[in-house]
Amino acid sequence: MYRETDIIQTIPGTDEMVINVGPQHPSTHGVLHLVLTINGEIVKKVEPHIGYIHRSIEKMCESLTYRQFIYSTSRMDYLAAHTNNHACAMCVEQGMGIEVPLRAQYIRVLMDELTRIASHCLWWGSIAMDCGAVTPFFLAFREREMINTIMEETCGARLTMNYNVPGGVMADIHPTFQQSVKDFVRHFRSKIDEYDELVTGNIIFQSRLKGVGKLSKEDAISYGCTGPTARASGVSCDVRKHFPYEIYNQIDFKEITHTAGDSYARYLMRLAEMRESMNIIEQLIDNIPEGDYLAKTKAVLKLPKGEFYSRVETPRGELGVYIVSEGGTTPYRIKFRSPGFSNLSALDHMTRGHKIGDLVAIMGTLDLVIPDIDR
Amino acid sequence: MSEVPNNENIAANADTGAQPEVRKSIAELAGPIPFPGTVHETPGGGILVSAMDDVINWARSNSLWPLTFGTSCCAIEMMSAYSAKYDWSRFGFEVARASPRQADVIIIAGTIVNKMAPVLKRLYDQMADPKYVVAMGACATSGGPFFYNTYSVVKGADHVIPVDVYVAGCPPRPEALIHALMTLQVKIKAGMTREQIRDEMKTT
Numbered sequence: 001m002y003r004e005t006d007i008i009q010t011i012p013g014t015d016e017m018v019i020n021v022g023p024q025h026p027s028t029h030g031v032l033h034l035v036l037t038i039n040g041e042i043v044k045k046v047e048p049h050i051g052y053i054h055r056s057i058e059k060m061c062e063s064l065t066y067r068q069f070i071y072s073t074s075r076m077d078y079l080a081a082h083t084n085n086h087a088c089a090m091c092v093e094q095g096m097g098i099e100v101p102l103r104a105q106y107i108r109v110l111m112d113e114l115t116r117i118a119s120h121c122l123w124w125g126s127i128a129m130d131c132g133a134v135t136p137f138f139l140a141f142r143e144r145e146m147i148n149t150i151m152e153e154t155c156g157a158r159l160t161m162n163y164n165v166p167g168g169v170m171a172d173i174h175p176t177f178q179q180s181v182k183d184f185v186r187h188f189r190s191k192i193d194e195y196d197e198l199v200t201g202n203i204i205f206q207s208r209l210k211g212v213g214k215l216s217k218e219d220a221i222s223y224g225c226t227g228p229t230a231r232a233s234g235v236s237c238d239v240r241k242h243f244p245y246e247i248y249n250q251i252d253f254k255e256i257t258h259t260a261g262d263s264y265a266r267y268l269m270r271l272a273e274m275r276e277s278m279n280i281i282e283q284l285i286d287n288i289p290e291g292d293y294l295a296k297t298k299a300v301l302k303l304p305k306g307e308f309y310s311r312v313e314t315p316r317g318e319l320g321v322y323i324v325s326e327g328g329t330t331p332y333r334i335k336f337r338s339p340g341f342s343n344l345s346a347l348d349h350m351t352r353g354h355k356i357g358d359l360v361a362i363m364g365t366l367d368l369v370i371p372d373i374d375r
Numbered sequence: 376m377s378e379v380p381n382n383e384n385i386a387a388n389a390d391t392g393a394q395p396e397v398r399k400s401i402a403e404l405a406g407p408i409p410f411p412g413t414v415h416e417t418p419g420g421g422i423l424v425s426a427m428d429d430v431i432n433w434a435r436s437n438s439l440w441p442l443t444f445g446t447s448c449c450a451i452e453m454m455s456a457y458s459a460k461y462d463w464s465r466f467g468f469e470v471a472r473a474s475p476r477q478a479d480v481i482i483i484a485g486t487i488v489n490k491m492a493p494v495l496k497r498l499y500d501q502m503a504d505p506k507y508v509v510a511m512g513a514c515a516t517s518g519g520p521f522f523y524n525t526y527s528v529v530k531g532a533d534h535v536i537p538v539d540v541y542v543a544g545c546p547p548r549p550e551a552l553i554h555a556l557m558t559l560q561v562k563i564k565a566g567m568t569r570e571q572i573r574d575e576m577k578t579t
Binding site: 026059075079371 | 443444445446447448450451452454455458459460473475485486488490491494498520521523524525526527528545546548
């Protein structure tokens, strides 16, 4: 019917034509390739072609030990490296029966929430950029750099933290960690209001998002959407609430859901999540208990024969780690259930009948990270 | 005698051969390099004497337009480099372009896998001469953390297109990227472009 190498192909007998978006395209946030069937400006069909950044992480993990494979997962969803490591470390702990010290649990949750804010910050900048505004990008990075600095002080890296190890966290928090986190939260409380004033109330921005890209509750469930994408359609799917891990069952926080299911609801979802993350951080930051930050583990980890599964709530949704062990020092098989892959599958359904420009905005609200999809 | 090294100390060091090697920093090399030429004052103005190649290289090096080509993690650090805190436009890498036909330098920010390699080659071919390539991060340099035990990763972007500057790190800090681009500026100011070298080799 058409060849991928052709930029534009008309389909004989119809007014429709086929165009390629990507893999090198600024709105795909990476190297996603979309084959669009369009009639004029109207999108008839979207076919995502993935694999342009398939780095075979799952296969690679089969030859790494249970301590080593965690590091490669930082590169999977690099905007939330900490939550990726968290899921993997939890899965190994579950298999080994390791009890994580309370202090490590607090630190992990704090870092998870900081990561969530950093990830949503970048998303907020890029969604505004997708809709044609450039300034928010710079504002979002201003706040993101503060989190990066906090991460760097404690973890030693800005982006790929590699802070979680089986049994706890790699090092204790930096002496100034609590103060700098408190400073950040105080700073960010005023800035998120600025975000609202600048973009949320903007009439042009609202008309780009309101009523666009609707995803009903039933569709969200049947496509397997998770995270803010599904919660904006009214699906209650927060892993932190339904399958609480670490100390999330002791924390007082709300699971935010919207019912509209359009792009604007997904936008509001993530802004509300940032506020909720700040509440969680404020609850924990002064109450970090004293004690060990790392449980004593054997030098060589060997998981017993069997299958293990753990899940965490990343900024994009539910990340599942499934390990099949044959009893050796390396996993027999690892499967990652990445949130981006399922969310991307709903793109075709959400975009049909909308304009090409709306496709970009809808894709922006899905918050796709392509290496997370391709792995 | 004071702790501060004076001329005598340095001279003494030179005698014993223990004087530390003085290397020019990148700031000295790439900093505010003056316009390559001399101005001869004349009444009511001046005459500028220079070599054409020098002027062209000077102009090229101070207006490098990068292509927004980010495949993975390094792209985020590249975004950090052009956002407010690091702001690489201070050094002339101002306008990130989405189209290869408008770009001068391609920053390979992230892993190149087998499926992406032909696309990268095509993007490079679409760029107008003179064009430059920066391999950002361990993946683009050598495959990095994905060197062993993977079946799909290209072990270094230089298997696909020629690379001018390599940056180490996983991912490199924004400072490292800015350093790499300033190194590229030095390289451009130093002389011929890759295309000029190629053409010269053809003629001789």
